[in-house]
Amino acid sequence: MTDSTTSDSAQTPPSAPVLEFRDLRVDFALASSTVHAVRGVSFSVAAGETLAVVGESGSGKSATALSAMRLNPEPPCRYAGGRVLLDGKDVLALREKELRRIRGARISMVFQDPMTSLDPLQRVGDQVTEVLRLHGDHTRAEARREALTALDEVGIPDPERRYGQYPHELSGGLRQRVMIASALVARPRVLIADEPTTALDVTVQRQILELLVRLQRRHGMAVVLITHDLGVVAETADRVVVMRHGEVVESGDVQQVFKRPTASYTRDLLAATPRLEPVA
Template identity: 55%
Template sequence: MENILEVNDLKVSFNTFAGEVQAVRGVNFHVKKGETLAIVGESGSGKSVTTQSIMRLIPMPPGEIKGGEILFEGTDLVKKSDKQMEKVRGKDIAMIFQDPMTSLNPTMKIGRQIMESMIKHRKIAKTDAKKRAIELLDLVGIPKPEQRVDQYPHEFSGGMRQRAMIAVALASDPKLLIADEPTTALDVTIQAQILELLKDIQKKTNTSIIFITHDLGVVANVADRVAVMYGGKIVETGSVDEVFYNPQHPYTWGLLASMPSLDAEEGELQAIPGSPPDLTNPPKGDAFAARNSYAMKVDFEMEPPMFKVSDTHYAATWLLHEDAPKVEPPAVVRKRIEHFKEKAGER
């Protein structure tokens, strides 16, 4: 299966009063046609900056793409002008944002907001665009779409607004859909419905999806592959099964351990100690070393390369070096892995 998107050595910085914030520091990943890649990590790890750079939505200044390339169907988006990017946004690549209330226009009817992209990019007549808007509202599970199409965002519930946002994103049949924490502001029941909806839409349309989240629990249900980000870099990448059943990076262990679980015993919930690094002055060596209880001397001196675990699984940790001591994930992580395997067996 060929790649629809390739991001190579992407570097993005922001010039601030405190100095240059190196938000993305040499990120590499790809997305194949029809697959879902989940990018996971704590707030401040560089997930949203990376994907907003793909859409070229980073405000410049203060932001700046300092290096690398973003190849979409073989064309480097970094080299495109703002005018050229207007033809890509919405038509080829669309984005679902975290909070629909700040993304939808409160003064425009929902149907009009869905129709806009179709009229602009696909030159569809208004009557046909409205018919398609009703179909899209139906596709995303909004009841009575013929009536809802003429309503305003404030007349929709939170879950329905997020569904409407997905309909807006799908309006021009994009080849790549970027979902930036689309379920964070929703309750657990609606969250599950939105995730099922995205999976269903992907089956029907074969759209590629980049799914950004800080919640590893969400990832297991929606993604084909996972990229774990920390300190502006990808520290582990692999298939969902590889990252969940055989995690290699201590940061991935920390994320798995800190996941809430109904099976956890009282007081068992873990947290990763410390705080993410200051990217105005990135640490020497492994950015996670100061928070890593397994850190060795080399972690504070040299940045680890991406070690190969399998043909599709890589992790940037010195623990994978042949001379490193053999370290097992902590007990709580091993327990989580067994839990995931049991759940997978039930499915």
Template identity: 75%
Template sequence: MSNDRPAPDSQRTAADASRPPADRRPLLEIDGLSVDFRLETSVVHAVQDVSLHVHAGETLAVVGESGSGKSATALSVLRLNPSPPCVYAGGEIRFDGRDLLRLSEKELGRVRGRDIAMVFQDPMTCLDPLQRVGTQVAEVLRHHTGMSRTEAKQAALAALDEVGIPDPALRYRQYPHELSGGLRQRVMIATALVARPRVLVADEPTTALDVTVQRQILDLLVTLQHKHAMAVVLITHDLAVVAETADRVVVMNQGKVVETGDVLDVFDRPAHAYTRKLLAATPRLEAA
């Protein structure tokens, strides 16, 4: 085994060149976010004074081990942490200048799925087992755009085709349990992207998939991001994925940001001891 950093592929050069100018206003900003889970006998400070931002067309990776606070941070963007026991104890989450933590549920409902969408790690817990998958994709459009049932169905079929689902007309009529894990995740991506959101938050989107399907899903996300110029916040513990797909990285530990910066800079010259330990723990094949 070797402690060398994960080697980025050729896609990183193109991603680096297309990074937005530093003076452009971020599309999504998290500023001083603190999230508590107030239980009967204790309070868990899951997220503590976290700040990060992402520009249009940029991929920001948030990394850390389980329990580091990265998923709680991601779910906070659309206030999806269960409340109670979750309490947003401080900070702001600004999208296009509006603080999402201050919006009413009705106002936030207009943002969810239309401006900001999420892809979760287990589609079986997010897809309705009693509804056909195509209906679930089409419902996003009917809710946000007022499309007719026929128009929404045609757009949903196009979305299923765009994410590489074979025979979209057949899959449209099927239920989640009739699809493989990889196809279910593609349905989740189609559902997230069908309304053309400006920000996609992907929370460990490949964790439950085998290695081959993981690569297909990650390549798909990169392709669709470039096609639609989305900002992507990628939550992951896989540093090899970060090296290949992200522009910048935020490293979290025990609910706090311990390091942030350009991916190549952080991987080449990690400043924090925790980041160095993460990089050292990354499995590497010995050179032949």
């Protein structure tokens, strides 16, 4: 059972949803039991909007986000019910060939750890141009030009040189910028960022978050930000969804939820957020 939900949980986004989860249910089959990781989750995000999904580890937020691109491994994952609508089309009903057409082109994802997400045996430029080669009729020269533009747009210095390097030759912050460039080079409608700053130091975290906000505003994307950091949510998101045990316990406008949370779990999360107090 859910705890409680604000009246904003059913509010209409400022425009028609680009991505919508309707009563999503995701199970994982283990050797002796079944884990019900996502239990009837519903929310949506519109173009130009940033929606944060928060909750502790194991709350189901990443399993929900991965469902938008059917990236949960099947098996052990089983989509037990519900729909995931991308521009009105149910992603869960698509065949693998159709999924390949939308991944990277209409919806992209930035993962937690760029070192494990980037192929260590491929040069940076090849990984950024891969989406263009898969989804367009770009020549090699055109794809290279687009990739260099994307690398420059995400603030990578000397993109010509970085284009030919391998991931291990870059810092953690630059690797994450490469991941963002790869995710955005085909100008998707939706960007999902799953804990995009987890492996980075505090200074670089802020740079990456500011970059995501700037690019979101520039391109008018819908952004779904998966995080456990309520400070990040307060600074970057328009609306927030709070998850616990695979369910949505509260959702609504960020400022309203943070100032007047109705779910006890949300109040506990806010109370657990570290604060700098002046020394007496």
